[in-house]
Amino acid sequence: DFQMTQSPSTLSASVGDRVTITCRASRSVGIWVAWYQQRPGKAPKLLIYEASTLASGVPSRFSGGGLHTEFTLTISSLQPDDFATYYCQQYNGFPLSFGQGTKVEIK
Amino acid sequence: QVQLVESGGGLVKPGGSLRLSCVASGFTFSDYFMAWIRQAPGKGLEWVSYISGTGDTIFYAESVKGRFTISRDNARNSLFLHMDSLRAEDTAVYFCARELLGHRKLAQVWGQGTLVTVSS
Numbered sequence: 001d002f003q004m005t006q007s008p009s010t011l012s013a014s015v016g017d018r019v020t021i022t023c024r025a026s027r028s029v030g031i032w033v034a035w036y037q038q039r040p041g042k043a044p045k046l047l048i049y050e051a052s053t054l055a056s057g058v059p060s061r062f063s064g065g066g067l068h069t070e071f072t073l074t075i076s077s078l079q080p081d082d083f084a085t086y087y088c089q090q091y092n093g094f095p096l097s098f099g100q101g102t103k104v105e106i107k
Numbered sequence: 108q109v110q111l112v113e114s115g116g117g118l119v120k121p122g123g124s125l126r127l128s129c130v131a132s133g134f135t136f137s138d139y140f141m142a143w144i145r146q147a148p149g150k151g152l153e154w155v156s157y158i159s160g161t162g163d164t165i166f167y168a169e170s171v172k173g174r175f176t177i178s179r180d181n182a183r184n185s186l187f188l189h190m191d192s193l194r195a196e197d198t199a200v201y202f203c204a205r206e207l208l209g210h211r212k213l214a215q216v217w218g219q220g221t222l223v224t225v226s227s
Contacts, residue, residue, distance in 0.1 A: 034213055036152075043202055043217035044152065049210060087152055091212035095168055096154040 002026055002090045006099035012107040013078050021073045021102045023088035028068040032092035035064055035073045038101075039084045047086075048073065078104070109133035109216050111203045116221030123193050123225070129186040129203030129218055137161070137181040140211040143188045145199035146220075155201070156188065157211065171197075193225045 003026035013019050023033065031051040036044040046055045048064035051071055061076045075082055083106055088099040115127040127143070142157035156167045156177040165177055176189040186203055200222050204214035 032212075036214075043220060044214070045217075046207065046213060046215050049207065049213055055207070055215065089152075089213075091210075094166065096166075096212055098152040098154070101151050 001095060002029055002093055002097050004088055004090050004097050004099040006086075006088060006102050008102060009100065010103045010105060012105050014107045015078055015080060017078045019075050019078055019104060021086055021088075021104075023066075023071045023073070023099050025069045025071070025090055029090040029092035031067060032090060033064075033066065033071045034089045034091065035062075036087045036089065036098075037082075037084050038087065044087065075104075109205075111205065111216060111218035113201065113203045113218045113221040116201065116223045118224045118226065119193055120227050121194060121225055124189070124191045125193065125223060127188040127190070127201055127203075127221060127223070131184045131186065131203075131205070134205070134216075136179075136184040139208065140164075140206040141179060141186045142204045142206070142214055143177060143186075144202045144204055144214060144217075145197075145223075146202070147196075147199045150199075153199075157206075158186070159211070190223070193223075195225050197223060198225045199223060 005024045007022050033051045035048040038044040052064045063074045085101045085103045110132045113129045137160050143155040158177045174192045178187045200220040202220045203218040205216040207213040207215035
C-alpha cells in the first residue's frame with residue numbers, strides 16, 4: 001500500500017501569510033499526487049493534480065510541487081476563504097489513498 | 108450546471124443493508140468514471156469504489172470488497188452503491204464524485220454527501 005503522511009496536522013496562520021503543507025509517500029508515486037481543500041460541512045474541492053497542475057478555476061496563489069515521495073502545497077498569500085482542511089491523495093497505485101489532512105486555522 | 112445529488116443515507120443496524128443513489132446533471136454521464144468516497148465523522152477521506160462509464164471497470168477498497176456493490180444506470184444518469192453486512196466502521200458521509208475527464212482516479216465534481224449511520 002501507499003501511505004501518505006501530511007505535516008503539520010494543524011497550522012495556525014494569518015491572512016497574507018505564505019504557508020506550505022508537506023505530504024510524504026511511503027514509496028515513490030511519481031508525479032501522481034493531487035491536493036484537495038475541504039471547508040467545514042462541505043465536500044472537498046480539487047485544487048491541484050499531477051503534483052503541480054492547477055485545476056480549473058483555482059486561484060494562482062495555490063501551487064504544488066514535488067516528485068516521488070515528497071510533495072508540497074503552498075499558498076502564497078493566505079486569504080480568509082483558505083482557512084480549511086487540505087488533503088493530499090496519491091493515485092499512482094491501488095488502493096488510492098489520502099493523507100490524514102492538514103487544518104489551516106486562523107492565528 | 109454540473110451537479111451531483113446523493114440520497115439514501117440513514118440509520119441502519121449492524122448487519123443491515125442500504126442502497127445509496129446519486130443523480131447527475133449538467134454533463135454527459137456515460138462519458139465519465141464515477142466514484143464513491145466516504146468520510147467518517149471528524150476523520151479523513153477514504154476512496155470506496157469507482158466504476159467506468161460503461162460499467163465494465165470497477166474498483167473496490169479492501170475494506171468494502173465483497174460487501175458493497177457499485178453500479179450505474181446511464182439512461183437515468185444515476186450511480187448506486189448497494190451496501191450489505193454493514194458495520195459500525197462504515198458510519199460516514201458518503202460522497203458521490205465524478206472524475207476529472209481523463210483522470211479516472213481524481214474526483215473533480217462532488218455531491219453534498221449523504222450520512223450513513225450504522226448503530227444498534
